[in-house]
Amino acid sequence: MEIEFAEAVNGCQKTFQFNKAVKCLTCNGTKARPGSQPQKCTTCQGKGTVQYKQGSYAFDMACNSCNGQGTFIKDVCTTCRGQGTVKQLVTETVSIPRGIDSGITLKIPEKGNASDIEGMRNGDLLIKVEVKKNPEFKRDGSDVYSSASISITDVRYIANLGSPGDGDLSKQHLRTKEEDKGDGGYPGWRPYLPSG
Ligand SMILES: [Zn+2]
Numbered sequence: 001m002e003i004e005f006a007e008a009v010n011g012c013q014k015t016f017q018f019n020k021a022v023k024c025l026t027c028n029g030t031k032a033r034p035g036s037q038p039q040k041c042t043t044c045q046g047k048g049t050v051q052y053k054q055g056s057y058a059f060d061m062a063c064n065s066c067n068g069q070g071t072f073i074k075d076v077c078t079t080c081r082g083q084g085t086v087k088q089l090v091t092e093t094v095s096i097p098r099g100i101d102s103g104i105t106l107k108i109p110e111k112g113n114a115s116d117i118e119g120m121r122n123g124d125l126l127i128k129v130e131v132k133k134n135p136e137f138k139r140d141g142s143d144v145y146s147s148a149s150i151s152i153t154d155v156r157y158i159a160n161l162g163s164p165g166d167g168d169l170s171k172q173h174l175r176t177k178e179e180d181k182g183d184g185g186y187p188g189w190r191p192y193l194p195s196g
């Protein structure tokens with residue numbers, strides 16, 4: 001998910017849609033046509049494993065016929081075509097925490113795809129956040145640098161110095177190197193202060 005730079009700085013709520021695998025309501029996730037029962041696998045006799053012999057060695061392997069399930073579905077559910085899940089367009093809202101960095105993956109528990117690994121429970125929804133590049137700002141960890149060009153008006157506003165005298169900006173000048181003795185304040189400039 002791509003978010004704006006300002007959204008990453010301040011945090012935001014994002015609403016989005018995605019195709020999610022949800023439990024098939026026709027078969028209730030069993031993958032079998034309602035009324036039918038899973039059949040015992042005849043290859044492995046329901047054990048899920050078959051024994052292979054190689055010379056004097058014998059070992060068990062997962063049954064290929066039933067994928068180790070021990071059962072197979074003869075009458076598959078026609079709604080989900082034996083998947084146990086169907087795709088559904090869902091809407092989710094996620095809270096993006098302020099200060100998130102690009103490339104971070106958010107995990108939202110139990111909002112992801114339903115899966116038969118855990119009895120059709122919803123897995124976690126993983127959202128990878130990409131922060132759009134902003135040419136005026138550069139991020140370094142938790143610090144944000146701005147390379148935006150600002151006018152003297154903006155500087156005065158940022159410094160919150162108020163307006164000296166009649167507020168005539170032309171009376172403000174950039175401090176020269178000689179004048180800049182590093183006496184604090186904002187290096188490189190100073191407001192013009194009327195004398196007397
Ligand atoms: Zn189904």
Ligand SMILES: [Zn+2]
Nearest residue numbers: 041044063066
């Ligand atoms: Zn089998």
